[in-house]
Amino acid sequence: MSNVAVIGAGSWGTALALVLADNGHDVRLWARRKELVDEINQTHTNEKYLPGTKLPQNITGCSSLKDAVLDCETVLLVVPTKAIRPTVQLLKDAVKEPVTIVHGSKGIEPGTHKRISEMIEEGFANTELLKNVVVLSGPSHAEEVSLRQPTTVTVSSNFPSASEKVQDLFMNAQFRVYTNEDLIGVEIGGxxxxxxxxxxxxxxxxxxxxxxxxxxxxxxxxxxxxxxxxxxxxxxxxxxxxxxxxxxxxxxxxxxxxxxxxxxxxxxxxxxxxxxxxxxxxxxxxxxxxxxxxxxxxxxxxxxxxxxxxxxxxxxxxxxxxxxxxxxxxxxxxxxxxxxxxxxxx
The missing domain is CATH 1.10.1040.10 (N-(1-d-carboxylethyl)-l-norvaline Dehydrogenase; domain 2)
Structure with a gap:
């Protein structure tokens, strides 16, 4: 089992944290608001984004990004597109060892027209802290994932071995994960x-x-x-x-x-x-x-x-x-x- 940091405690980030926790991983769920972190740790809920959902004990809320990514080989980035660049800058300063970043966000940046994987790679340019970028995308409402309803998604990367590792990380009986070598197509479709x-x-x-x-x-x-x-x-x-x-x-x-x-x-x-x-x-x-x-x-x-x-x-x-x-x-x-x-x- 692995330590996995999930950056972004909205509905989709929290739902994916649940999938990882169901698979036995220790999940650090990072949020900006201290009151949300306290709610996650004290009542094991996230009522604003996933009302009525009980979070398991192996999901820990973190307000410190450095604490969230400590000893994590995989970081799941689930923040709005407009927050990708500033969050990546914070991540670059927080991680100490090379990480694989999986993103579950869907958008294109106005002006630059960059896809999210391109924005992440640019943010980590001239460092040795980024192993791979993998996108996770597909027909998946957070509300239904949190109820463990059958869901299928795709993961894609420029390196098939990275996609397969992420596939193994997330896949279970309710959350089926396929791989796809077309990173551009998966990001554009989403x-x-x-x-x-x-x-x-x-x-x-x-x-x-x-x-x-x-x-x-x-x-x-x-x-x-x-x-x-x-x-x-x-x-x-x-x-x-x-x-x-x-x-x-x-x-x-x-x-x-x-x-x-x-x-x-x-x-x-x-x-x-x-x-x-x-x-x-x-x-x-x-x-x-x-x-x-x-x-x-x-x-x-x-x-x-x-x-x-x-x-x-x-x-x-x-x-x-x-x-x-x-x-x-x-x-x-x-x-x-x-x-x-x-x-x-x-």
């Missing part, structure tokens, strides 16, 4: 599905039904694959857990904060009102900005993303954005892309 979930929620808020949701999810998946393959991803990744699987669960579930945020937008709330009412990070909003910038830079057509961007950042009415999407020029559904010398449909 990030961009939040955009499509926002739009599905928005159309629900407008009163549209299942026909619309199916259209948004299907064409949204095409957008994800189009940008992902332009960045070097394997298009087949987007038919898997971190693509289609994550898209389904995020676009159709009441647990999805991106879907709920989109619904509020469709009901007429402003972005500021939505964020205030949610009380938690809505990654899809920030990712929409980054993906739209990146698509324009690379010349990739992403009409659904562009429509949402106009609602979020240009004050366009959701009804008007929906009308413009439906009024686009006629097109052929199946496109072709070249991957490894083969012509594949998209």
């Amino acid at each position: 990030a961009l599905k939040n955009i499509i979930a926002l739009v599905c929620g928005l159309t629900n808020g407008l009163g549209y039904g299942d026909n619309t949701k199916a259209a948004i999810m299907t064409r949204g998946l095409a957008e994800i694959a189009r940008l992902g393959t332009k960045l070097g991803a394997n298009p087949l990744t987007f038919a898997g857990l971190s693509g289609l699987g994550d898209l389904i669960v995020t676009c159709t579930s009441v647990h999805s904060r991106n879907w709920r945020a989109g619904q509020l937008l469709g009901q007429g709330k402003t972005v500021e009102e939505v964020l205030e009412s949610m009380g938690m990070v809505v990654e899809g909003i920030r990712t929409t900005k980054a993906a739209h910038e990146l698509a324009e830079k690379l010349g990739v057509e992403m009409p659904i993303t562009a429509a949402l961007h106009s609602v979020l950042f240009a004050s366009k009415r959701p009804e008007e954005a929906a009308e413009e999407l439906m009024g686009r020029v006629k097109k052929h559904e199946v496109e072709n892309i070249i991957f490894n010398g083969e012509n594949l449909p998209l």
Whole structure:
């Protein structure tokens, strides 16, 4: 059994800490707020993020990052995308021996358009403190993972041996872990599905039904694959857990904060009102900005993303954005892309 540090005690970080604890590992769960650390250690709960869940004794809350990572070969980073860089800087100062960093966050950085693994690697540049970066992604609501409901995810790294070690760390009878060698595709799929979930929620808020949701999810998946393959991803990744699987669960579930945020937008709330009412990070909003910038830079057509961007950042009415999407020029559904010398449909 291992010592594992989990950095970030939100709903997903706490749920993954539970998986690790169920597997017999000693887990140090780091949080910024001392009152949350005290709650974890004294009552073994995290009521704000996972209400009603009892945490086992082998999860220890830590307010000191140095204490959390002490004697840990693996660090699980589960913080919002905007907190990745400052948290990595703190981690670099805290770790004393080389570590493998597993991240469970989903997003792209606006401006730089960096994926999270790239941000982590940049943060540890010119040091010998980073062994590997591994991403853990897939259709996985924290609430259901905490109830030990069957869940499947994917882990990916540039080094298959690192992915396999992380697979062994997390896998159990309720939490099945696959490996995938396509790091770019796994990260892009996990990030961009939040955009499509926002739009599905928005159309629900407008009163549209299942026909619309199916259209948004299907064409949204095409957008994800189009940008992902332009960045070097394997298009087949987007038919898997971190693509289609994550898209389904995020676009159709009441647990999805991106879907709920989109619904509020469709009901007429402003972005500021939505964020205030949610009380938690809505990654899809920030990712929409980054993906739209990146698509324009690379010349990739992403009409659904562009429509949402106009609602979020240009004050366009959701009804008007929906009308413009439906009024686009006629097109052929199946496109072709070249991957490894083969012509594949998209």
